[in-house]
Amino acid sequence: MLGLMMDTPLLISSLMIHAEKNFPEQEIVSVAADNPDHRYTFQDAFKRTRQLANALQSLGIQQGDRVGTLAWNDYRHFELYYAISCSGAICHTVNPRLFPEQLIYIINHAEDRVIFCDPMFVPLLENIHDQLESIEHVIVLTSENHMPASSLPNLLCYETLIAGESNEYEWPEFDEKTASAMCYTSGTTGNPKGVLYDHRSTILHAYAAALPDVFGISASDCILPIVPMFHVNAWGTIYAGPLCGSKIILPGSKMGDGETLQRLIESEQVTVSQGVPTVWLALLAYLEESGKQIPSLKRVITGGAACPAVIAQEMQEKHDVYVHVAWGMTEMSPLGTFNQFKPGMEDLEGDELLEAQLKAGRGVYGVEMKITDDDNNELPWDGVAFGSLKVRGPWVLSDYFKAEPGTTLEEDGWFETGDVATIDERGFMAITDRTKDVIKSGGEWISSIDLENTAINHPKVAEAAVIGVNHPKWTERPLLLVQAKEGEELSKDEILQWYEGKVAKWWIPDDVVFVDSLPHTATGKIQKFELRKIYKDYQLPDIDA
Ligand code: ADP
Numbered sequence: 001m002l003g004l005m006m007d008t009p010l011l012i013s014s015l016m017i018h019a020e021k022n023f024p025e026q027e028i029v030s031v032a033a034d035n036p037d038h039r040y041t042f043q044d045a046f047k048r049t050r051q052l053a054n055a056l057q058s059l060g061i062q063q064g065d066r067v068g069t070l071a072w073n074d075y076r077h078f079e080l081y082y083a084i085s086c087s088g089a090i091c092h093t094v095n096p097r098l099f100p101e102q103l104i105y106i107i108n109h110a111e112d113r114v115i116f117c118d119p120m121f122v123p124l125l126e127n128i129h130d131q132l133e134s135i136e137h138v139i140v141l142t143s144e145n146h147m148p149a150s151s152l153p154n155l156l157c158y159e160t161l162i163a164g165e166s167n168e169y170e171w172p173e174f175d176e177k178t179a180s181a182m183c184y185t186s187g188t189t190g191n192p193k194g195v196l197y198d199h200r201s202t203i204l205h206a207y208a209a210a211l212p213d214v215f216g217i218s219a220s221d222c223i224l225p226i227v228p229m230f231h232v233n234a235w236g237t238i239y240a241g242p243l244c245g246s247k248i249i250l251p252g253s254k255m256g257d258g259e260t261l262q263r264l265i266e267s268e269q270v271t272v273s274q275g276v277p278t279v280w281l282a283l284l285a286y287l288e289e290s291g292k293q294i295p296s297l298k299r300v301i302t303g304g305a306a307c308p309a310v311i312a313q314e315m316q317e318k319h320d321v322y323v324h325v326a327w328g329m330t331e332m333s334p335l336g337t338f339n340q341f342k343p344g345m346e347d348l349e350g351d352e353l354l355e356a357q358l359k360a361g362r363g364v365y366g367v368e369m370k371i372t373d374d375d376n377n378e379l380p381w382d383g384v385a386f387g388s389l390k391v392r393g394p395w396v397l398s399d400y401f402k403a404e405p406g407t408t409l410e411e412d413g414w415f416e417t418g419d420v421a422t423i424d425e426r427g428f429m430a431i432t433d434r435t436k437d438v439i440k441s442g443g444e445w446i447s448s449i450d451l452e453n454t455a456i457n458h459p460k461v462a463e464a465a466v467i468g469v470n471h472p473k474w475t476e477r478p479l480l481l482v483q484a485k486e487g488e489e490l491s492k493d494e495i496l497q498w499y500e501g502k503v504a505k506w507w508i509p510d511d512v513v514f515v516d517s518l519p520h521t522a523t524g525k526i527q528k529f530e531l532r533k534i535y536k537d538y539q540l541p542d543i544d545a
Contacts, residue, residue: 009176010203012239013086017171019242020046023219026245029268030074031252031260033119034146038075042242045079050169051162052083058165059114059137063088063174066182068112068135070096070121073229073250076141076158080116081229081238085180085199086171092182093230096121097521098192104131106184106192109402116141116158119148120253126151176200182401183232185330186521194401195330197233201395205333206239208366208395213340214326215272215301219245222268222296226255226275227304232334235274235303235326255279256524258286262294269296276304278524280311280323281463287319297321301338303328305525306431306449307358308456327360327431329417333395336369336417337361337429345426359430360421367393369429370414371421383424386432386445390414420445437528439468439476446478446507448528451499455480458498460488463518465526466509469538477540480509481531483518490514510540 008014019026024043032038061067067084069091071077084091092110094103096118103124107115114137117125125138129152138152143159180199184192209215215237217223223246225237233239241248249268254260255275261283264270280302287294300315303326315321328334339361341348348356363369371379371387379385392414399408409415420432432438432447439446448466455464463483468476484490492512499508513535519527 009173010200011086011171011173011176012082012180012199012202013171014203015206015239015242016046016049016082016086019245023242023245026219026247028075028078028248028250029264030078030250031254031264032074032076033072033252034142036252040075045075046082047167048162049079049082049086050167051165052079053087053169053171054165055161056083056087056089059161061087061089061113063172064179065089066092066110066112068092068094068107068110068115069230070094070115070117070125071141071230072118072253073225073234073255074141074252075250076116077229078238078248078250081181081233085202087169088172088174088178090179090182090196093233095184095186095228095230096124098186100124100128102192104128106194107135108133109191110182110184110194114139118142118253119146122148122150122152122155129153176203181233183230183330193403195397196401197333197395201333202233202236202239204366205236205335205395206243208364209236209240209335210244211364214335214338214364215240215274216299216340217241217244217246217272221271222247222249224249224251224261224264224268224270224273226251226261226273226279228255232328232330235301235328235334237274256282258282258284259290262286262290262292265294265297266292270294271296271298272301273297273299274301274303274326276524277302277307277311278305278520280315281308284311284314284318294319294321299324301326303334306453308453309354309358310457312354312357323357325358325360327429331397331415331417332367332391332393335364335395336367336391338364339428342426356428359424359428361429362427363429366395367391369423371423376410376412381423381425381427383422383428383430386420386422388435389417389419389421389429389431391417434528437467439466439478441468441471441476441478441506442474444506448478450503451478451480451507451509454499454502455482455495458490458495460484460490461495462486463526465518465528465531467528467531467535469535469540471510471540478507478509479535479538479540480512481515481518481535482512483515510542511538513538 030038111134116139137154139156181197225234312323325339328336379387451466462485465481469479471477519530
């Protein structure tokens, strides 16, 4: 027997309609390229979103068409998120920091019909335009008097495009499984792969993200997503914000700029913020050097890479900010786990507390997880056994875009994340490594993440990476790459001694290379594959040992 409840589809337009009705005066504040201090209300935003939906229609965009964006976090990108998806088209956020070949591949593979871009990315499109097969128009996200000179044909101005359009638009109703947005994975090996989100998965994810034990945001919060809107929907914040009625601060291209972040936090009274560890390190460094404070900030959420202990410690001790670790991936919309303590953990102290706080956290409702050995046998949740981490749930992908159907998941319907993890008795998962980053030494595994975290906790270390390099006897041995803090002198012996007593003796890196900087991906992660290429033939000392 079926239940007798309304069959209302879960559509992203419902978030917009809800927010405009219930929180019309709530603000969205942006650092836009042509206005570093832009501010308007949800009501203004959704009025312009309707104008934009009409403009998309005038451009001939139809349901199911892919519309590209190459843009930072600001109000126009926010409008694009809603207008594109809610009119039935697919908002394809393209990561502007990718290599030109990857951009060409992604845009052609998605068959984007038009692309909306920030003025600063026009030169990037000029370089590759003759290789883009499907783009009919490039629309620059600015007003007429800030339009850049360009050789691009069919260049349009965003403000001019929407100015002539009506702000009346009837949001269409369609199947909740209709595709809403897409994002390509960074493609560390092979070509990038497209993940295609739908309205249902997005709404369910937004509900989960807003829960008290997850982002825990409400209409009284002011959120500052420092995760790019071009990467996994800024972790769902752009949907969860309007769902809860939270004030939203969008930092534009100033994501890694401690000074701008501090200014925004202080002036807008930000309470919760999301970002990758590199962002927090930049903010902490600025606070240290400027002596400035961030008193309104209560919690930060860090994810995308392991969180160095120093972030959690400094945020707590110097700024009274609690750091929550979250874990997820593009294929998971992205949320998988969130670190919020359970009853019974209040008494944890010192190292035990820190260790528990730095784990990736427990499964968010909606994501089931398990760890397995090489034969797909499930491993115990004892905090010791580690294996391949697998997930399933309504906001986990079922196939990559245009991939042969049925080739993405394992036979039993689980998605293998490519991460290696432990899960403890309390259900807290901890990432041990990426399957491809783990260092295989003499048949045993060494966690590159543990070695990096130990290095970064050294007071003179700014950033560190550990990769496996070939070794005739042990197959691979760890090589540590270190960027010392500015003005600090750090020797090889000093950093290697630092490991003693902190990790197993045989884990200690065989050699250290001091570097001026480490290469990062568009989302602030260290590009280990780049480092592996550079140090492919690295000769370790004492190779006969
Ligand atoms: P990419 O496009 O680089 O794959 P994702 O955001 O999809 O970008 O990356 C997901 C991966 O990032 C995860 O599989 C995991 O390896 C890593 N990651 C995410 N969050 C954490 C975390 N809290 N701790 C350690 N690693 C993490």
